[in-house]
Amino acid sequence: MTAGKRDFGKRIVVSLHDVTPRHFERLLRIDRFLENVGLGGCYSMLVVPNFWYRWPLREHRDFQAWLRARSDAGVEMVLHGYHHVDETSHPAAATRWKARVLTAGEGEFLGLGEPEAIRRLVLGRELLESIVGRPVLGFVAPAWLYGHAALRALGQLGFRFAEDHWRVWCPRTGATLARSPVVSYASRSSARIAGSLAWSRVARAALAPARVVRLAVHPHDFDESRLVGEIDRALRRFLAVRRPSLYRELAGQ
Numbered sequence: 717m718t719a720g721k722r723d724f725g726k727r728i729v730v731s732l733h734d735v736t737p738r739h740f741e742r743l744l745r746i747d748r749f750l751e752n753v754g755l756g757g758c759y760s761m762l763v764v765p766n767f768w769y770r771w772p773l774r775e776h777r778d779f780q781a782w783l784r785a786r787s788d789a790g791v792e793m794v795l796h797g798y799h800h801v802d803e804t805s806h807p808a809a810a811t812r813w814k815a816r817v818l819t820a821g822e823g824e825f826l827g828l829g830e831p832e833a834i835r836r837l838v839l840g841r842e843l844l845e846s847i848v849g850r851p852v853l854g855f856v857a858p859a860w861l862y863g864h865a866a867l868r869a870l871g872q873l874g875f876r877f878a879e880d881h882w883r884v885w886c887p888r889t890g891a892t893l894a895r896s897p898v899v900s901y902a903s904r905s906s907a908r909i910a911g912s913l914a915w916s917r918v919a920r921a922a923l924a925p926a927r928v929v930r931l932a933v934h935p936h937d938f939d940e941s942r943l944v945g946e947i948d949r950a951l952r953r954f955l956a957v958r959r960p961s962l963y964r965e966l967a968g969q
């Protein structure tokens with residue numbers, strides 16, 4: 717693909733999920749990988765304030781310094797849950813199914829009541845802003861799962877962007893900012909790996925008409941060489957025809 721065929725009206729938004737001191741070594745490696753494929757600092761980190769109640773950002777000064785340095789280099793910092801673990805009971809059967817099957821129990825913001833959702837969003841945003849020294853405009857729920865209370869809380873608190881599997885929207889106004897299925901990878905079992913490899917391989921053609929393509933990577937994807945190879949291939953092909961972009965640019969910020 718020649719530079720002349722690059723359509724700069726089309727964008728790709730790349731996100732790195734589960735940014736927590738638990739995965740520090742993997743994250744350093746992934747950050748270098750993203751640099752090597754040509755993204756530089758133009759991607760988004762989804763940061764978890766206290767992963768599984770065991771990895772509080774507050775207590776990891778080296779990790780905080782790294783986040784600040786990456787933010788200074790242009791990486792967008794997005795709040796990603798608070799504990800990243802689902803501790804609610806989900807009374808409705810359909811919700812219970814969603815929580816178990818889709819997330820392996822990490823759909824933290826699916827069953828939370830509104831006061832608790834607000835509390836975690838406020839605390840998480842304040843913490844992350846204090847670490848990186850700039851405003852945090854967006855939130856992505858763990859496993860992309862939002863309950864009604866979480867959706868209301870995001871709007872009340874003025875978040876400028878959020879996303880699920882299907883779209884990016886502005887919680888403050890309700891406006892849709894982009895609509896297309898996210899390209900992501902699963903590393904939990906052979907069947908899921910095969911499924912995500914197949915989707916990734918057809919995504920470039922299937923998503924060609926989309927103004928915005930989103931590609932999400934998780935730390936454990938990089939434990940699996942087949943996934944690393946496919947993520948490398950997919951990113952290079954998307955970047956040949958699309959401009960890397962941040963969520964906040966979709967939100968006009």
Ligand SMILES: [Zn+2]
Nearest residue numbers: 733734858859
């Ligand atoms: Zn996550």
